[in-house]
Amino acid sequence: MKYVKHLRCTLCQKTFNPNHVSYTCPNCGIEGILEVEFDYSALKNVINTKALINSHDFSMWRYSPLLCIESTQNLSSMLKIGWTPLYRANRLNKSIGINELYIKDESANPSGSTKDRASGIAVIKALEQNASIIACSSTGNAASSLACHASRMGLKTVIFIPKRAPIGKVTQMSLYGATLVSVDGDYKSAYQLSKKAIEQHGWYNRNAAINPYLVEGKKTVALELAEQLNFSLTDWIVVSVGDGCTIAGLYKGFYDLFHLGLIKKIPHLLGVQSEGCAPFYQAYINDEPLQEALEDTIADSIAVGIPRNPIKAMNAVKNSHGSWIAISDILILNAMHTLGSSEGLFAEPAGAASLAGLQEALAKGIIKPDESATIIMTGNGLKDPKNAEKTMPPLKTIKDDLNSLNEYLNQKGVI
C-alpha cells in the first residue's frame, strides 16, 4: 500500500488510514463506500510510459503499484488475469454507423469475465491477511471468478446462494471446489447470512462494492485500454452496469491516468442498463434518487435491483460528461448475434448489452457518427448457452443430396 495516501468516504468525505479500516466508513456504515486516494507524484516514478514499455508482465499486475497490494510475491503463481485483447472492429463500425469502434474482449479472462480482475485482488489481499477462507454472496460471475482464483492459490471459498439459484450458474463455482451454501430464502437472505458469517468467522469479504480494493482491480480494464491505444483513447467507453463496480472501476482507472499525466482527458462513459432493471437510468432520466427496481431481464449479470455501488457509478458518468441508456432484451439478443456474426465474438447478454447501448445512443444522437467508441465485452457467451439459443434461426433438416442442398443454400443467399 506504499502509494496509498488514504481512504475517503464517498458520503461524508472523511479520510481514513487504510491500516485502521477494513471495508466501509466507520461513521456512515455500509453505505459509506470508501475510495482509495493515491500519492500520484510518487507514483509517477514507477508508472510512466518508459516503465510500461519495458514491462514484460502482460497481465493486470503490470500496474501493481496502482493496486493497493503489499507485496508482489504471490503474483507469479496466479492464473493470468487481464491484458485481454482489444480488437478494432473490422466491419461492425460501418454497419452500426460509427467512425471508429474497438471491442475489449474480457471473455478471455480465466473464468470468462471481467470479475476476475476484482477476484484477483481479493485473493491477494486475503493471502496478505493470512485469511484461509474468502466468502461472498452471488449467483453469478463474481462468485465463480472468486472460486477460480482462490482454488488456484489454495484458499477455500464459501459462496452463499439463494435457493432458486440456477444450476447452470453454480456448476462452475462447484467445479472450482467452492463450498456452496444454498440458503432457504432469496438473494437478500443469502447476502445477510453471508454478512453475519463473515463477521463471526473473520473471513475475507469479496462483496464487491463494500471492499474498496476490488474496484481498484477493475480499473485495470481502463489502464489496459489506454496503453493498448497508445494513450489516445476513444471519445466514448461503453459498458453495461449492474452493481456499478465495473463502471466505477473504469472511471477510477482513467482518473489515475489523468493525474499521472498519461492521458489529457477522461473519455465519456456510457452506462448501459437493461430496460427490465434500470435503476441508474431511471434515476438519471427523472433526476431523482436511486430507487429499487425489478430484476426482469435476460442479462442476469446486470440484473441488480439495488445497486451496491451507486455513488461511485453515478459520479463516473457525471464526472466524465457521459450518459445513461436503457435497452430492451430483444436489442441485447440482436447485439449478441451481431457481435458474433460480424466480428467472431461471443458475448453473454450483459457483455453484448454494451453494443446494444451504443447502437441506441447513436440512434438517439447521444453519440455522433463521427466519434469513436470502445465497448467492453464483460463476459463470455459460453456462460449462458440458453440465451444464445434464442438468437438461432429455426434449423431445417434437408435431404441428403446436392440438389436439395443447393436449393437450400440459394434460399439462404449463400450461393
Add this chain to the structure above:
Amino acid sequence: MKYVKHLRCTLCQKTFNPNHVSYTCPNCGIEGILEVEFDYSALKNVINTKALINSHDFSMWRYSPLLCIESTQNLSSMLKIGWTPLYRANRLNKSIGINELYIKDESANPSGSTKDRASGIAVIKALEQNASIIACSSTGNAASSLACHASRMGLKTVIFIPKRAPIGKVTQMSLYGATLVSVDGDYKSAYQLSKKAIEQHGWYNRNAAINPYLVEGKKTVALELAEQLNFSLTDWIVVSVGDGCTIAGLYKGFYDLFHLGLIKKIPHLLGVQSEGCAPFYQAYINDEPLQEALEDTIADSIAVGIPRNPIKAMNAVKNSHGSWIAISDILILNAMHTLGSSEGLFAEPAGAASLAGLQEALAKGIIKPDESATIIMTGNGLKDPKNAEKTMPPLKTIKDDLNSLNEYLNQKGVI
C-alpha cells in the same frame, strides 16, 4: 510458402510441389495425407532464439515463417489465437505424485479450444485463394472455431451437421453467423455431402486431416510450450486424441524445433483416449491395424470412431518413444473436478482427459514420479455444462440462521 520444400505423402512417400496439389496425395487419394517438409537451413535465419526474444507478436503468428502462409498482411486483423498461458501446477503435481507438472491452457483461445489454431490457418489460406466460403462437417469445436474466425475476417461458412447434432453445440456456430446444413442422416452422411458440395462449388475445405496446412497450425502449441519453458521441455507431453490431428501437430512442432537446433530431444508423447472410443489405443495394445470403434464417451471432442489422421498420430507416439492409454468416463469427470478444485482451471471432458491419462500412466508405471509432464487442456469447460454438472455434489439447502450454517460447514470440514 517460402520455406516449404515440398509435400510428402505419408503413404507412398512421393513428394509434390504445393502449387500443384491442394489437399491429399493425387496417387493415394483421400488416405494419402500429406506432410509439409521445410527447408530448415533457410528457416534458421528467421526462427532462432534472438528473433523470438525480439518478437512482439504474442499470438501463434509469431511463428509465421513455419506456417505455410503466403503473406502476413491479414494477420493483424485476426482475433488473437495462441500464446495461451502455460501454468506450473501449484499443488496438483504433489497430489497426483509427479515431480513437475505444467498445464497448457488452450481454453483461453477465442472460441475456447485448441482448434482455433487450425481454423486460423484455414481462414488465412482461404483468403489467399480468394475463396469467400469455407466449409466443414463437424458437430463440435472445429466447426464453431471455423465459424468464429471466418466471421471475424468476413468469410462465409457452411457447416454440415447430422440431424441428431446436439443443439448446445450448434448454438455457438450459429451465433457466429455460420450457415448450418442439417443433413437428414448421420455424421458420415453429413461428411459425404460436404465433400460433394466442396468439390462442386470450389469452397475452401476445413476438414482437418486432409488439409495438410491445418496440422501446421496446431503445431504452434508445441512451439509455444518450448519457448515458454525456455526450450527445456518436460519429459512427457500428454494430450487427448480423437482424429489424431492435435497429437500429430504437437509432434510436428517438436520435430521442427529439433531440426532448427532449438531443442536437443523430442519429448515423449502420451496419447489419451476414452475407453468408450479408443481405436488408437486398441491398435497399439493389440499391435494390429486401426479398426473402427464405437463412440461411447462423454468426451465428445475425442469421440471419433474412424480417425482421419491415423498415420501421423501413430507416428507421433512411435517416433517420440511415447505411449497410448485409455481411461474411463468416471476418471475424466474426476479429473475435471481435480483440475478445477486444485488449480482453478475448468476443462471440457476432452480437455481434462489428459490429466486422467497422466494419472493412469503414473499408476501403470509408464510415467515415473521423478519425471516431468505437461498436459494440454484442449477445450473450455463452459462448452459442456451438462457434464460439468455431473461432478457436483448434491446441493443441500440450509435454514437461514448462523447455527444451521455452522453445523453445515462443520460437516463439510470448512470450519
